[in-house]
Amino acid sequence: MSEKYIKPSRNIASRMLAGEMVVMLVKDSRVFSLNATASAIVNAADGSTPLREIVARRVVDEFEVDAEEAYQDALALVESLAQEGILLLADHPIEQESV
Amino acid sequence: MDTHADLKPPLTEVCGHLTSVVIGGLPIDIHSADPDFIAMLERRYAGFVATHAHGGIRLDVEVVAAVGDRDDEDLVVRYVDGRWKIERGDFRANWNPVSMRGSVRQGSYPYAIDSVMRIVHSLVLAERGGFLVHSASAVRNRRAFLFSGVSGAGKTTISRLAPPDVTLLTDEISYVCRTGDGYRAFGTPFAGDLDKAGMNISAPIAGLYLLAQGRHNHAELLPSAGAARRLLRNILFFADDSALVERLFRTACEFVLQVPVYELTFQPEAEVWNLIE
Numbered sequence: 001m002s003e004k005y006i007k008p009s010r011n012i013a014s015r016m017l018a019g020e021m022v023v024m025l026v027k028d029s030r031v032f033s034l035n036a037t038a039s040a041i042v043n044a045a046d047g048s049t050p051l052r053e054i055v056a057r058r059v060v061d062e063f064e065v066d067a068e069e070a071y072q073d074a075l076a077l078v079e080s081l082a083q084e085g086i087l088l089l090a091d092h093p094i095e096q097e098s099v
Numbered sequence: 100m101d102t103h104a105d106l107k108p109p110l111t112e113v114c115g116h117l118t119s120v121v122i123g124g125l126p127i128d129i130h131s132a133d134p135d136f137i138a139m140l141e142r143r144y145a146g147f148v149a150t151h152a153h154g155g156i157r158l159d160v161e162v163v164a165a166v167g168d169r170d171d172e173d174l175v176v177r178y179v180d181g182r183w184k185i186e187r188g189d190f191r192a193n194w195n196p197v198s199m200r201g202s203v204r205q206g207s208y209p210y211a212i213d214s215v216m217r218i219v220h221s222l223v224l225a226e227r228g229g230f231l232v233h234s235a236s237a238v239r240n241r242r243a244f245l246f247s248g249v250s251g252a253g254k255t256t257i258s259r260l261a262p263p264d265v266t267l268l269t270d271e272i273s274y275v276c277r278t279g280d281g282y283r284a285f286g287t288p289f290a291g292d293l294d295k296a297g298m299n300i301s302a303p304i305a306g307l308y309l310l311a312q313g314r315h316n317h318a319e320l321l322p323s324a325g326a327a328r329r330l331l332r333n334i335l336f337f338a339d340d341s342a343l344v345e346r347l348f349r350t351a352c353e354f355v356l357q358v359p360v361y362e363l364t365f366q367p368e369a370e371v372w373n374l375i376e
Contacts, residue, residue: 011341013348017355020324024331024348026341031331031348033324 006054006078006087007047007094014042023086032086037063038077045087047094051078115159119149120216123274123285123301125223127216131160136207143209144288146299156219158194160203160212166190169210176218176338183338185218187211194219196226217272217289218337225343228277228350231335234307236273236284236297238266243284243302244375245273246363247333248310253365255292257310260369269297272335275304277350281357306359308375309333313364316371326360327352 008014014023021039023032034042040058041051055074060067082089116137119128126149131137141148167188174187182201185192190211194201201219205211221231234247235254246257258270268274268284271291276283282304286297308318309329321329331351336344365371 013345015327015349015352017323017327017352020322022324022327022352024344026344026348029331029336029344031328033328 002091003050003052004075004078005047005049005090005093006041006045006051006082008042008045009085009088012086016043025085027085030084032084038081041074041077042081042087045078047088051075117151118144119151120144120147120288121149121299122147122216122220122287123224123229123276125155125220127156127158127219129158129160129212131162133160133162133207136160136162139207139209140212143213144296146296147286147288156194156199156201156223158192158201158203158212158215158219160205162207163204165206166204166211174214174337176222176340178338178340183218183222185215185337187214190215194222196222213289217335220274221335221337222343224274224276225336225338225347225350228346228353229275229282230347230350230354232273232275232330233271233333233335234273235270235291236268237261238268238284238298238300238302239264239376241302242305243268244305245275245284245307246310247273247307247330249333252310253312253367254310256312256367257365257371258293260367260371262369262372265372266298266300267293267295268300270295275354276301277353278303282354304358306361306375307354308361308363311362311364312367314366315364316366316368316374317364318361318374319364321360321362323352323355323360326355330355330360 011026021034044054044058055071059070081087088094115130115132116134117130118137118141119126169189177184183194190205192203192215234245235258236245255270268286270293272289274285274287283301284304285301286299288296
């Protein structure tokens, strides 16, 4: 099973407000608000830490949930955020904007 | 960089006519060779008109027989070579944010210049940490309240229901300025279905209510993330400019951290105003 890596797109503006992240796609002004779990994952998305490690540190420990279930949920989440253009998602560490 | 074209006095300065429309403390001097056009603007913006030029923003309007049909979907607002190029089916305009001067070519009706003024104000406000928002607004006890929502949400309805101690700033588009210690709402002449300009006054904003019509009157304080997301839906911004959009996003987030935002479910009856004080 290959590792997954995530990094915020350069085309977003984001801000934490009362524990939730508000994200706007600058190109078309669509706005999203992420719940606490999603915000924790996106906040830790540095392009170099594997998603499984992010989930273990920021979700499993923090929210006391099953590790594999949390990972599968996180994978579905980041795939959806990648489709929206909020995150970059790759099978290798992400150095630059283009994957 | 400024161009010579911006500095050259236009013909209308010598033999034209002038009015100055002041909204949010920001004057826009409108010059035109057509006296009927200027007179029409002075009637439309009565209460917001000053009789002399202020030397701030200046728009030279060339009134022509017809330019084209109005279609909001075709609006283009783009920064090109130091100027905002603003075009829609029924007008062509440009505005230089450095010299503060611009020109408009349109037919002899108010809708085009009305749109150009809204767009110029939205550009200036975005730079200054403010915004225009689809919202009615009113002053009560020296504090301003905003009632925001898309068309049909109830902006005009709640404006009509306002008791006598309430002064309306607008039933359609609210003008929000950043001030030293918060945000201030200004009256605007931009009217909705009420078909009546707001009062030309301002007050510090004490609350923003996002409108939802229902079977009872109820105001619920919203968490700031959801409030920011919903506020951003209603902010007017026309420019295809990533940097300004990002700035507006930061402004909306700052706003919801300083101003309480509520969802106001209401019946179309005057008692709803008991919740607004």
